Amino acid sequence: MDIERYRSLAEAYGADMSRWPQDQRDPALALHAREPEAAGRILAEAAFLDEALDAWRPPTVSHALRERVLAGAPRPRAALGGRSLGGRFGLWLSGAGLAAACAAGIVVGMAGSSAAISDVRADEMLAAAASEDASTALAPFTVSDRLTLRREA
Amino acid sequence: MAGGSRQGAGEDPDQDLVARVGRGEPAAVQALVARKLPRMLALARRMLGDAGEAEDVAQEVFVRAWKQAPKWTPGAGKFDTWMHRVALNLCYDRLRRRREQPMAEPPEQVDPSTGAEQGLQDADVSKRVEAAVAALPERQREAVVLCHYQDLTNIEAAALMGVSVEALESLLSRGRRALRAALTDMAPARS
Numbered sequence: 001m002d003i004e005r006y007r008s009l010a011e012a013y014g015a016d017m018s019r020w021p022q023d024q025r026d027p028a029l030a031l032h033a034r035e036p037e038a039a040g041r042i043l044a045e046a047a048f049l050d051e052a053l054d055a056w057r058p059p060t061v062s063h064a065l066r067e068r069v070l071a072g073a074p075r076p077r078a079a080l081g082g083r084s085l086g087g088r089f090g091l092w093l094s095g096a097g098l099a100a101a102c103a104a105g106i107v108v109g110m111a112g113s114s115a116a117i118s119d120v121r122a123d124e125m126l127a128a129a130a131s132e133d134a135s136t137a138l139a140p141f142t143v144s145d146r147l148t149l150r151r152e153a
Numbered sequence: 154m155a156g157g158s159r160q161g162a163g164e165d166p167d168q169d170l171v172a173r174v175g176r177g178e179p180a181a182v183q184a185l186v187a188r189k190l191p192r193m194l195a196l197a198r199r200m201l202g203d204a205g206e207a208e209d210v211a212q213e214v215f216v217r218a219w220k221q222a223p224k225w226t227p228g229a230g231k232f233d234t235w236m237h238r239v240a241l242n243l244c245y246d247r248l249r250r251r252r253e254q255p256m257a258e259p260p261e262q263v264d265p266s267t268g269a270e271q272g273l274q275d276a277d278v279s280k281r282v283e284a285a286v287a288a289l290p291e292r293q294r295e296a297v298v299l300c301h302y303q304d305l306t307n308i309e310a311a312a313l314m315g316v317s318v319e320a321l322e323s324l325l326s327r328g329r330r331a332l333r334a335a336l337t338d339m340a341p342a343r344s
């Protein structure tokens with residue numbers, strides 16, 4: 001390597017030789033050992049620009065950006081399984097609730113056809129029917145309940 | 154010349170991390186964000202010169218990274234290089250749109266030739282350097298950003314830019330020469 005090649009490398013990549021092409025580093029070091037003054041001046045010039053460039057500080061990552069990025073990140077597979085299980089379970093519950101609501105409608109229709117059932121009792125039944133817990137939703141509509149409702153009517 | 158610089162061209166230092174991200178491990182997700190988000194944001198900021206657009210680009214890079222991680226093939230290249238490619242393409246799109254539709258209010262630019270006599274503070278120096286880099290022709294700016302700021306090897310940077318290593322070196326030389334001319338008055342104050 002001659003001094004001109006050394007200069008062109010410093011002008012392109014700067015004073016830090018670890019940025020220089022790998023296969024040029026040893027020849028550059030050898031030249032530096034042979035011509036320390038000239039090589040030193042070249043590196044000093046390049047170092048000034050490196051230092052100036054480093055004064056341009058990188059932007060900081062805002063909390064909001066970090067949160068937006070994390071919001072889209074993949075979820076653990078176990079969590080995905082749990083979520084889909086929850087989804088299926090939730091769907092089943094929704095189905096049960098819907099069935100219970102239908103049952104409530106039928107019972108109310110049967111028992112309340114005489115328009116004597118109280119609004120309060122009907123509200124209680126519908127609230128229970130809408131519950132996600134199918135057992136509690138369906139519990140009020142036993143045969144004895146229907147009889148009770150008929151008696152109230 | 155063919156040699157790379159800083160990082161070797163061999164194994165991907167992010168390989169294990171990306172595999173864990175692909176499995177959705179929360180700690181790996183946090184680690185990848187901590188490792189790469191500042192890097193992607195800095196790249197976009199320095200390429201585009203606009204903070205808001207840079208955030209949009211950085212976020213979009215991660216949207217794609219989250220999709221890519223589960224199907225990432227080890228040995229196919231470095232994930233960091235892939236992220237750089239995505240970010241650069243997004244930046245190119247935005248720069249092209251700017252050329253086609255000049256903005257009513259372009260990003261604020263600082264005159265790189267002023268300020269020497271003002272007793273430069275760090276923030277002033279930072280702004281001046283930013284303005285000087287922004288004033289470079291696009292390809293020279295890209296070469297300087299990739300090699301100096303993003304610390305990529307000459308081979309990686311050349312590949313990302315789609316040019317030969319010799320062409321990259323020429324772009325770097327011209328870019329740095331222009332920067333030295335724009336910032337030369339800073340030399341005595343800093344020596």
